[in-house]
Amino acid sequence: MLxxxxxxxxxxxxxxxxxxxxxxxxASPTPAPAATPAPATPTPAAMDTSSAAPGTPAATPAPTxxxxxxxxxxxxxxxLQPLVDxxxxxxxxxxxxxTITVNGGGSGTGLSxxxxxxxxxxxxxxxxxxxxxxPDASKLVDHVVARQGWIVVTNKDVTVxxxxxxxxxxxxxxxxxxxxxxxxxxxxIVLIFRPASSGTRATFKKLVLGGATEATGGQNVTxxxxxxxxxxxxxxxxxxxxxxxxxxxxxxxxxxxxGLQLDGVDxxxxxMAGGTYKLAADGHMYTNGQPSGLTAAFLAYMMGPEVxxxxxxxxxxxxxxx
Amino acid sequence: MTAxxxxxxxxxxxPSPSLRHRRSSGSILADRAATVVLWGTGIFVxxxxxxxxxxxxxxxxxxxxxxxxxxxxxxxxxGGIMPVLWxxxxxxxxxxxxxxxxxxxxxxxMSEYAGDNPITSAIRFAExxxxxxxxxxxxxxxxxxxxxxxxMGFTALGGALALTLFNLPLMxxxxxxxxxxxxxxxxxxxxxxxxxxxxxxxxxxxxxxxxGLVTGVILTAGRVFGEAAVLLFTSGIGTPxxxxxxxxxxxxxxxxxxxxxxxxxxxxxIWKLQSEGLGAFxxxxxxxxxxxxxxxxxxxxxxxxxxxxxLTRRLTAA
Amino acid sequence: xxxxxxxxxxxxxxxxxxxxxxxxxxxxxxxxxAASMIGxxxxxxxxxTWQGLQLFLKDGVPVTQVLSTTWQPxxxxxDVTFGLLPFIAGTVFxxxxxxxxxxxxxxxxxxxxxEVAPRWARAIVQxxxxxxxxxxxxxxxxxxxxxxxxxxxxxxxxxxVLSLPVVGEVFRAPGFLTGFSWLAGSLVLSIMVLPxxxxxxxxxxxxxxxxxxxxxxxxxxxxxxxxxxxxxxxxLPGVLxxxxxxxxxxxxxxxxxxMVIGNSPMxxxxxxxxVTTLTSQITLDMGNTVFGEPWQDALWTMSLVLLxxxxxxxxxxxxxxxxxxxx
Numbered sequence: 001m002l003x004x005x006x007x008x009x010x011x012x013x014x015x016x017x018x019x020x021x022x023x024x025x026x027a028s029p030t031p032a033p034a035a036t037p038a039p040a041t042p043t044p045a046a047m048d049t050s051s052a053a054p055g056t057p058a059a060t061p062a063p064t065x066x067x068x069x070x071x072x073x074x075x076x077x078x079x080l081q082p083l084v085d086x087x088x089x090x091x092x093x094x095x096x097x098x099t100i101t102v103n104g105g106g107s108g109t110g111l112s113x114x115x116x117x118x119x120x121x122x123x124x125x126x127x128x129x130x131x132x133x134x135p136d137a138s139k140l141v142d143h144v145v146a147r148q149g150w151i152v153v154t155n156k157d158v159t160v161x162x163x164x165x166x167x168x169x170x171x172x173x174x175x176x177x178x179x180x181x182x183x184x185x186x187x188x189i190v191l192i193f194r195p196a197s198s199g200t201r202a203t204f205k206k207l208v209l210g211g212a213t214e215a216t217g218g219q220n221v222t223x224x225x226x227x228x229x230x231x232x233x234x235x236x237x238x239x240x241x242x243x244x245x246x247x248x249x250x251x252x253x254x255x256x257x258x259g260l261q262l263d264g265v266d267x268x269x270x271x272m273a274g275g276t277y278k279l280a281a282d283g284h285m286y287t288n289g290q291p292s293g294l295t296a297a298f299l300a301y302m303m304g305p306e307v308x309x310x311x312x313x314x315x316x317x318x319x320x321x322x
Numbered sequence: 323m324t325a326x327x328x329x330x331x332x333x334x335x336x337p338s339p340s341l342r343h344r345r346s347s348g349s350i351l352a353d354r355a356a357t358v359v360l361w362g363t364g365i366f367v368x369x370x371x372x373x374x375x376x377x378x379x380x381x382x383x384x385x386x387x388x389x390x391x392x393x394x395x396x397x398x399x400x401g402g403i404m405p406v407l408w409x410x411x412x413x414x415x416x417x418x419x420x421x422x423x424x425x426x427x428x429x430x431x432m433s434e435y436a437g438d439n440p441i442t443s444a445i446r447f448a449e450x451x452x453x454x455x456x457x458x459x460x461x462x463x464x465x466x467x468x469x470x471x472x473x474m475g476f477t478a479l480g481g482a483l484a485l486t487l488f489n490l491p492l493m494x495x496x497x498x499x500x501x502x503x504x505x506x507x508x509x510x511x512x513x514x515x516x517x518x519x520x521x522x523x524x525x526x527x528x529x530x531x532x533x534g535l536v537t538g539v540i541l542t543a544g545r546v547f548g549e550a551a552v553l554l555f556t557s558g559i560g561t562p563x564x565x566x567x568x569x570x571x572x573x574x575x576x577x578x579x580x581x582x583x584x585x586x587x588x589x590x591x592i593w594k595l596q597s598e599g600l601g602a603f604x605x606x607x608x609x610x611x612x613x614x615x616x617x618x619x620x621x622x623x624x625x626x627x628x629x630x631x632x633l634t635r636r637l638t639a640a
Numbered sequence: 641x642x643x644x645x646x647x648x649x650x651x652x653x654x655x656x657x658x659x660x661x662x663x664x665x666x667x668x669x670x671x672x673x674a675a676s677m678i679g680x681x682x683x684x685x686x687x688x689t690w691q692g693l694q695l696f697l698k699d700g701v702p703v704t705q706v707l708s709t710t711w712q713p714x715x716x717x718x719d720v721t722f723g724l725l726p727f728i729a730g731t732v733f734x735x736x737x738x739x740x741x742x743x744x745x746x747x748x749x750x751x752x753x754x755e756v757a758p759r760w761a762r763a764i765v766q767x768x769x770x771x772x773x774x775x776x777x778x779x780x781x782x783x784x785x786x787x788x789x790x791x792x793x794x795x796x797x798x799x800x801v802l803s804l805p806v807v808g809e810v811f812r813a814p815g816f817l818t819g820f821s822w823l824a825g826s827l828v829l830s831i832m833v834l835p836x837x838x839x840x841x842x843x844x845x846x847x848x849x850x851x852x853x854x855x856x857x858x859x860x861x862x863x864x865x866x867x868x869x870x871x872x873x874x875x876l877p878g879v880l881x882x883x884x885x886x887x888x889x890x891x892x893x894x895x896x897x898x899m900v901i902g903n904s905p906m907x908x909x910x911x912x913x914x915v916t917t918l919t920s921q922i923t924l925d926m927g928n929t930v931f932g933e934p935w936q937d938a939l940w941t942m943s944l945v946l947l948x949x950x951x952x953x954x955x956x957x958x959x960x961x962x963x964x965x966x967x
Contacts, residue, residue, distance in 0.1 A: 073575065075475070075558070078598045081598065082600055099575065101575065102560055103584050104559045104560070105476075105558065116473050118469060119475050224597065225597035227595070227597045227599050227604070228596065228597050231596070246600070250600045251601075252602040
């Protein structure tokens with residue numbers, strides 16, 4: 001029976017794969033001979049981009065887009081990545097001949113690589129001055145493209161709906177160890193940190209904890225990304241962490257998490273834009289010297305109405321240009 | 323498990339196969355128990371593998387389909403993994419393009435020329451040393467050499483080079499083994515006919531070793547295909563764009579054929595999705611991608627066996 | 641002794657470059673291909689060592705501080721401290737428990753394959769092991785987070801398990817508040833190194849001459865007695881080699897471990913608690929730090945430690961095998 005199951009599983013996967021491998025082998029050259037600009041494939045891509053930004057009218061003519069051909073690469077902050085990625089796709093759709101490759105890797109990677117000239121744009125959650133040595137940092141030109149916010153989230157079984165700044169300090173420094181002390185159920189608190197090097201942790205430490213040193217030891221976990229944090233929170237009773245708005249608002253994550261108010265203020269884009277919600281920071285895109293060509297055109301596009309007016313709110317960031 | 327544990331530890335008690343250990347009812351019982359436990363380990367491994375395969379077969383049911391393999395990723399729907407699967411195959415090809423010739427030539431040296439001297443043992447030591455270096459350290463080496471020192475940024479070429487140096491020892495060792503397996507008589511016969519050493523190697527030894535060499539290549543390929551830690555730091559973790567396969571300009575980073583572009587492979591894509599993925603279909607896409615990775619491993623393994631056997635049959639028949 | 645012949649060969653090569661050039665050139669090419677690995681090792685050692693020493697050379701961090709247990713790399717914190725001991729200890733402990741789980745299982749499996757299994761069983765189990773080798777580490781990590789971690793926190797969260805006599809002792813006190821733990825990391829690693837230890841031990845058992853087995857059985861011993869008193873002692877150096885190779889692989893594994901161990905930068909306390917390792921901290925912080933900042937230099941020092949561990953293990957394997965040759 002054991003072998004039967006195993007063989008069945010192996011066969012099922014192998015069969016599915018063979019079928020797909022054959023068809024992929026047959027299909028990957030297909031777009032190549034089609035010298036006409038590949039009629040079948042652009043359609044799904046186009047659908048993707050428009051559905052990524054539900055607010056965008058499906059067939060927006062793009063009169064304001066300054067199209068420059070060429071190819072650039074950005075790398076860095078994973079918190080900004082969904083926005084830069086969606087904007088890059090939209091720009092490439094509007095401008096044939098422009099390719100913008102968006103890489104993650106983290107804010108440090110973005111700053112290092114743009115300073116080295118390995119990429120044209122480095123995305124960062126934190127300022128270059130806070131990370132790079134002065135000679136490198138002063139070469140870089142800062143472009144603030146959006147405001148990004150973070151929200152304190154807990155496992156669904158924690159019935160708390162609001163934490164004050166002081167309660168947050170007590171929890172994250174390890175003074176309060178049980179949810180019942182902040183009005184929740186009798187359940188131990190499990191802290192899920194972001195890595196100390198991350199922009200999220202630095203921002204939270206500065207704006208909410210007032211620089212207080214976080215608790216160490218015990219059952220506290222560190223997870224390196226929004227996705228890993230979300231997984232950890234759903235699987236761990238009594239856990240609490242901090243994630244970006246874009247990830248919290250994602251339909252896959254929101255039902256799994258209990259999002260908290262901060263000092264009684266709802267964690268919404270409107271409150272962040274209005275300045276009442278304080279756990280927010282600028283999203284930076286750095287260039288090495290003044291940008292030119294496609295880099296300049298893409299940064300201008302980031303500041304234009306398509307991105308600032310429509311794309312940014314739809315992805316749970318706040319615009320910097322009204 | 324406790325029984326085998328004691329077996330592993332008992333070696334230290336001293337090798338004394340004396341006549342004391344005659345068959346008694348106790349020793350026969352112990353023998354029976356040991357047999358059961360040892361069979362248990364075999365069954366455990368099969369059960370575990372069966373469970374893993376079954377898990378992904380179930381999880382990937384309804385996810386993996388031709389359109390999943392052939393479509394671009396989508397933010398709002400299941401979409402597909404075509405660009406990252408393409409990158410995996412592309413990186414594999416690029417890596418093997420460098421690793422096969424260098425590894426085969428190195429294997430020829432180690433099997434046919436290397437004497438018992440300090441240089442040979444230095445090469446052997448290097449071979450073992452590289453194989454033992456953690457993949458993440460190789461990735462960091464690639465980061466500092468290609469990305470930072472050469473200011474290349476994340477590129478497919480940097481990733482393939484890092485993968486090559488990571489897999490060169492394996493490729494060399496497998497080639498050497500395949501070449502050594504060729505009977506000495508074949509070489510003597512060729513040399514006796516007046517062929518030079520190189521002619522003998524080229525026209526006699528290498529052709530006879532082909533089944534073993536092919537197996538070696540496929541096994542190395544399987545390892546390259548699943549590697550992620552090396553590539554995180556060398557070829558990048560991007561969001562795959564739509565690839566225009568008609569663009570054959572190798573120097574243009576927009577072309578999917580170009581080695582000078584970041585290339586997120588399937589394994590790195592799983593890593594990216596679990597860490598920063600968005601969308602309601604995230605977990606399905608991970609499961610589907612993992613199922614495809616595992617199937618590829620199955621295919622590489624079965625392929626290595628099958629091709630090796632077929633080639634042996636054909637070559638020995640000829 | 642044998643160096644003489646090779647010296648002759650090398651001398652012959654150099655003395656007569658024009659003689660049979662057609663034979664000479666291929667030999668040079670194949671030699672270069674093989675020797676390229678020496679070049680790779682020198683480059684690798686050079687770059688990683690140079691970067692790994694920057695923490696001491698450029699940032700002036702004393703060695704004593706690096707050997708402390710406090711990891712406080714944030715430049716905004718009042719007392720910046722680069723203690724790497726929690727990561728080294730985490731790597732050692734997580735690896736040790738993984739080997740403790742994996743070694744008996746793997747050696748048992750190797751014995752099964754070489755001594756007990758009929759042909760057909762071997763024909764099934766051996767390919768299965770090869771497939772294990774091929775499963776990518778991200779897939780192991782994904783299985784770890786989705787299945788193992790919730791299983792640990794759900795199963796060993798409750799008191800009734802903790803009150804059991806033996807199990808309770810192992811899963812003592814804190815319980816698995818969260819499944820992200822030392823044990824989760826060790827379990828994932830134990831499966832990942834199983835094929836390595838098994839196949840190398842298997843080779844060691846196969847290398848034992850058949851006469852030893854028949855001789856022992858002729859004396860009237862059972863198969864198990866033969867295994868215990870003849871085969872295991874005879875194969876011990878090979879099994880040790882297997883364990884060292886498994887250790888190297890476990891200590892260097894990054895992604896799968898990072899996904900399940902919880903990455904708490906502190907000394908390992910209990911098997912049910914989160915810990916961290918060298919590899920997981922590197923994956924965690926590398927992307928968030930910039931090139932040349934002391935924090936990243938500390939990560940390069942960690943990778944230097946990893947490199948030292950792996951080179952040491954290569955030397956260790958050589959020593960073990962040399963002993964075997966000698967005895």
